[in-house]
Amino acid sequence: GQNIDQPTEMTATEGAIVQINCTYQTSGFNGLFWYQQHAGEAPTFLSYNVLDGLEEKGRFSSFLSRSKGYSYLLLKELQMKDSASYLCAVRGGGDDYKLSFGAGTTVTVRA
Amino acid sequence: ETGVTQTPRHLVMGMTNKKSLKCEQHLGHNAMYWYKQSAKKPLELMFVYSLEERVENNSVPSRFSPECPNSSHLFLHLHTLQPEDSALYLCASSQEKGIGGYTFGSGTRLTVV
Numbered sequence: 719g720q721n722i723d724q725p726t727e728m729t730a731t732e733g734a735i736v737q738i739n740c741t742y743q744t745s746g747f748n749g750l751f752w753y754q755q756h757a758g759e760a761p762t763f764l765s766y767n768v769l770d771g772l773e774e775k776g777r778f779s780s781f782l783s784r785s786k787g788y789s790y791l792l793l794k795e796l797q798m799k800d801s802a803s804y805l806c807a808v809r810g811g812g813d814d815y816k817l818s819f820g821a822g823t824t825v826t827v828r829a
Numbered sequence: 830e831t832g833v834t835q836t837p838r839h840l841v842m843g844m845t846n847k848k849s850l851k852c853e854q855h856l857g858h859n860a861m862y863w864y865k866q867s868a869k870k871p872l873e874l875m876f877v878y879s880l881e882e883r884v885e886n887n888s889v890p891s892r893f894s895p896e897c898p899n900s901s902h903l904f905l906h907l908h909t910l911q912p913e914d915s916a917l918y919l920c921a922s923s924q925e926k927g928i929g930g931y932t933f934g935s936g937t938r939l940t941v942v
Binding site: 722726749751753758759760761762763766805807809816817818819820821822 | 871919934
């Protein structure tokens with residue numbers, strides 16, 4: 719089975735940094751994804767990690783440690799528009815191309 | 830616009846009604862998925878279609894019936910639903926194999942009364 723854990727809610731101030739952690743226990747591993755979902759909208763792709771280390775993309779960075787079953791999404795220079803739910807998802811190993819999702823972390827950015 | 834379009838965006842139906850949700854993708858993907866999203870819960874995978882063949886049915890009640898007439902279209906037929914079926918239903922598509930993730934539609938917000 720797949721078990722993916724992330725915090726339910728986080729609050730931060732505009733301009734600050736927030737780190738969203740995700741831990742996973744899955745049968746096989748073939749990549750970890752982060753998605754952003756604004757209320758009433760489609761989840762949209764943010765990042766993909768398959769090797770250990772940090773992937774940076776503008777204000778957003780994602781880190782992976784396969785040995786620890788751990789990832790984080792780092793949001794820098796927070797803006798009000800970053801208020802959204804952030805979903806951690808893991809793709810299983812072998813031919814399993816399906817994604818298993820965590821429950822999502824709702825980030826609220828305050829002025 | 831993500832390339833995956835779902836209609837309707839909102840649906841209110843009685844427990845005795847029959848309705849259908851539609852999903853259409855123009856990305857050339859060959860796998861399509863139905864997910865149920867309830868508040869504070871992980872996305873629940875309902876059905877997977879790969880190359881128009883249903884490859885997974887995750888113990889979904891028979892009151893949900895999927896249909897995939899071609900690789901670009903996916904339907905979810907609903908009948909005699911229960912109030913606990915109220916949720917956001919998301920459609921997604923992907924390449925069956927490869928490093929890409931999913932592209933999601935905006936979902937249908939379903940309320941069963």
